[in-house]
Amino acid sequence: EVHLVQSEAEVKKPGESLKISCKCSGYTFIHYWVGWVRQMPGKGLEWVGIIYPDDSKTIYSPSLQGQVTISADKSISTVYLQWSSLKASDAAMYYCARLDGGQQLVGDCFDSWGQGTLVTVSS
Amino acid sequence: DIQMTQSPSSLSASVGDRVTITCRASQSITRSLNWYQQKPGKAPKVMIYSASTLLSGVPSRFSGSGFGTDFTLTITSLQPEDFATYYCQQSYSTPHLFGQGTKVEIK
Numbered sequence: 001e002v003h004l005v006q007s008e009a010e011v012k013k014p015g016e017s018l019k020i021s022c023k024c025s026g027y028t029f030i031h032y033w034v035g036w037v038r039q040m041p042g043k044g045l046e047w048v049g050i051i052y053p054d055d056s057k058t059i060y061s062p063s064l065q066g067q068v069t070i071s072a073d074k075s076i077s078t079v080y081l082q083w084s085s086l087k088a089s090d091a092a093m094y095y096c097a098r099l100d101g102g103q104q105l106v107g108d109c110f111d112s113w114g115q116g117t118l119v120t121v122s123s
Numbered sequence: 124d125i126q127m128t129q130s131p132s133s134l135s136a137s138v139g140d141r142v143t144i145t146c147r148a149s150q151s152i153t154r155s156l157n158w159y160q161q162k163p164g165k166a167p168k169v170m171i172y173s174a175s176t177l178l179s180g181v182p183s184r185f186s187g188s189g190f191g192t193d194f195t196l197t198i199t200s201l202q203p204e205d206f207a208t209y210y211c212q213q214s215y216s217t218p219h220l221f222g223q224g225t226k227v228e229i230k
Contacts, residue, residue, distance in 0.1 A: 044224040045167060045210050061218040095166055107173055108214050109157040113166035
């Protein structure tokens, strides 16, 4: 069974760095894209970006490019989302999710989701 | 980027009602359209992919249709567990953007 387990909630101050994680299991990690989805309080779903763990190819939403970094560690089947300097506007629930299409990127969907990591940014 | 526009943003309905949600893409996405259901405090769950294919275990009262730019999610005979927010998402080209969501509330 595919399982994605995310790291715990974080409370940070503006300007601090942060790295949250998503541990994947139950499938061949390197052969499926894994993505991040942001949900700001009371708002809808925003596609942040995706990574293909086999070669670490990443694709970011243009609106978030440069604001976050997605990475993967194949040795522990884990994907990360990190910020070098948090802003108050980064406060949100972040979900990781697996794309079901293998290496292809057309016609696929997020078929398995993590439980979410709540990021709070407050001075 | 391909923008996705859902309507309505919210609706009130009663148990047993038929509900229709529409999603429009800013350019053709052929059949690369997914529908997700999200309940409060929970991660989203995919219900329909490729515009009309139901995930295993999704009740048959849910259906999807459409091709190109215009798509529809229909729930026949709304059940109490269907009250949630529904999102469409295109998977034709990255970024795979979501619609803004449709909240289905109890009348």
